[in-house]
Structures are given as structure tokens and as C-alpha cells.
Amino acid sequence: MSFSFSASKTDASGARRGNLATPHGKIETPAFMPVGTSATIKALRHEALEELGAGIILANTYHLYLRPGEELIRKLGGLHRFMSWPGAILTDSGGYQVFSLSALRKITDEGVTFRSHLDGSEHLLTPEKAVEIQLALGSDIAMALDECIETPSPRDKAEAAVVRTTQWARRARRHFLAKENSHGESEQWQFGIVQGATFADLRRESARQLLDLGFPGYAVGGLAVGEPHAMTCEMTGEVTALLPADRPRYLMGVGRPEQLADYVALGIDMMDCVLPTRAARHACLYTSEGRVLIKNARYAADERPVDPLCTCSVCKRYSRAYLRHLFAAGEITAAILGTHHNVHFYLDIMRQIREAIEFGNLAKFSAEMQARYVAGPA
């Protein structure tokens, strides 16, 4: 089975309804990818993930390189087999760690030197090395190493990050193609990542430079790192306007439930975010009526489900009172149930978004959902 992507229907808004075929299954787009940095969606078993209908998940090059090491995973048959996940996997390159681990790394033109947060050892991650690791992992989609910078950033810093990201993308693409040719047929796709911070012209320039490198798909990175939602949308729109219609667009690291449809309307096909999983572990549950901070005292004797409109197995069975108790008691089951619900909620939003695109009424869905969401929990 080989790769392909097609966006067959387009909503008036610019939203695309498509299909992404991978060696590990077909994914209906627009798609949300739960984040499993360390080869697991924290507190969620793969059985549940499959039940929830996740077709593709994220894993992280840098973290798996540090532990358990990509060579071990290669020996054990690759990441899919190692973690026993039959669906598709996209691996982030470590570019986000350039941002999130800024205190532990140094950037040069050659690459990024990280001081491991696990044992303090030093590691040089180059664009080539990131490709090597992702080939060893055998992910379906490999991301090129990029330089993700913080917001707000001055223009000169954003310019430098664009230059570096393009140089790194060129090296990553060349290295990837050389390896791919030696293998024969394509077993993996590689995406390039657009940077440019909050500067529209830099975003456009970054996109044009990456287009020259001929990636099978393109990502928009360095957003949702503190800037207002309107800015995220503006930058995303600048980029998607330039990207080829026949290739998937991936907006990295977004977003809040009420924002997902906005990104889809800008022509985004794929998104990922730690919010549903992390917030769940921190007792923040997303519902059709807004966020429920389940540890609040007001839920102590509330026998209703977390979300009365939700069809997930947690909402069918357990009360707010019970979930609040589990969180208050620090029980591990709290994280498991909360994560299950939140991931269901995100994947269900995406299902509704896809359906709305089919019927050409994404804007209506978005408005209705937001109105209900903003009203807040009863």
C-alpha cells in the first residue's frame, strides 16, 4: 500500500474534505492527531484509541531517540510494531523541542545541540540525523527539522529562523530522498515546515522556499505559541493560500476545541495538539457546553455525566461526582477516563466538521458549536 492524498470536496469557506492513504490505513481528513510523544498517548490504551476511531497519531523523534533509542526500535521491527499500533504515525522532528527546551539547547547552522533532560548528556540533532532517526522509527510521515521560535519575536530573529529552517529543510529533503532511493519504493512521506513567526511576508517567503523543495505535504509551524487566535488564523491563511491543492496541509500544535473549525476553514487538513490529553490529566474536561473543571466543588454531588450530549463510554457510565472524586483522590483512573473523554470529544468534533464540509455548512456548524461552547457548562 502506498501513499496518496486527495481533497475531493471543498466547502465555500475553503475547507477541504479529503483522504490520506498511508501504509497503515486511510485517514479521513480533516483529521486530528492525538499526541503520543513517547510512543503512547498518555493514559490511553491503543484498544481505546482504535475504539475512538483515531487513524493517525503523533510521536516524537527527539524523545524516542533519547529513550528508548531509535536503534532499539528498529531492531524490534519499527515503531508501529514496537508500540503495537496498527494505525498511521507522524513523527515530529524535534523542532518543537528547539522551542520548548530552549534552556537546554544551542542552535548552530549545523543543527541543535541538546543537553538531555534525562541525564544531562549532550546530543547533536542535525536535519540529517532527524531523518535517520525517523527512518529507523519507520513512521509514516516524517517531519523535517525546523527552528520553532517563541512569540513575540523580533523580525530579525524570525527572518533568521526562516533562513535556517529552509536550509535545514533542503538538507533534510536531500538526505531523505537519497535514503529513499536506496530502499526502492516509498515507505514514508516527508513534510516540510513553514516558519515566519507573525510576519505575513516572511510566512509567504518561507512557504515559497519550501515549495521549491517538493515535499509531499506541508506543515505550518511556530503558531499557537502565545499569539492571539486571530493572528494564528491570519498567518495560517497566508500560507495555505500558497500551498498546492493536491497536497496535505498540517497545522502543527493546535488547538482549542472551538478553534478547530476555523483552521479547517482556512484549508488545513491535519492538526495535532496535546490539549485534550494534557488538560484531561489536569482535570479540565471539554464538553459541548464548554470546559468543565471537574475538580470544582460544585460537581461534588453532581450525578450527571460530564457531557450530557456526549456518546463516549465514560459519559455513558460515570457521573461528574465520581470523576471529581477520582481526580481529588489523585487516582490514576481519573487520568484514564478524562483522557478517553477528551480525545473522543476532539475526534467527534472532527467527524462533525467532515460531515459539515460534505453538506457545505461548516460555518453553520462552527457558529452553533461556539455558541453552545461559550455559554459554559450548566
Added chain:
RNA sequence: UCCCCGGUAGCUCAAUGGUAGAGCGUUCGGCUGUUAACCGAAAUGUUGGAAGUUCGAAUCUUCCCCGGGGAG
């Protein structure tokens, strides 16, 4: 009956004469390509009681109350 140790925030405990604190708990908030079952804020005190010494007492003195241990 005597001797010793102790009594400080809801809990476990700091502070040895100089502005009563911490951790946990409680309440509330934040998390956007995961260094995050994490992080932040707030509320909560007649320092067991009474009387002394002192410019000043959780701290020193005396008596009483309560808990633990020991002796007889």
C-alpha cells in the same frame, strides 16, 4: 504520686527572645508540533489556658488542662 517528652493552620511539622512559616489538604485558575498525573494563586493562626519576666515571648518562669512514655 513523681519524673521525662510533647501541645503552633484541617493534618504532619519548622521557627531558641526580634515581622509566625513550609509541605500536604482545601478553594480557584492556567495548560495549544508534551521536560507537564504539571504549574500558579488564594483562604485558613487568641502558637492548649492563665498569670509573670522583658522595650519585645511560640521561645524564659509559675500554675492549670490535654496527649505520649517511664518510675513507683
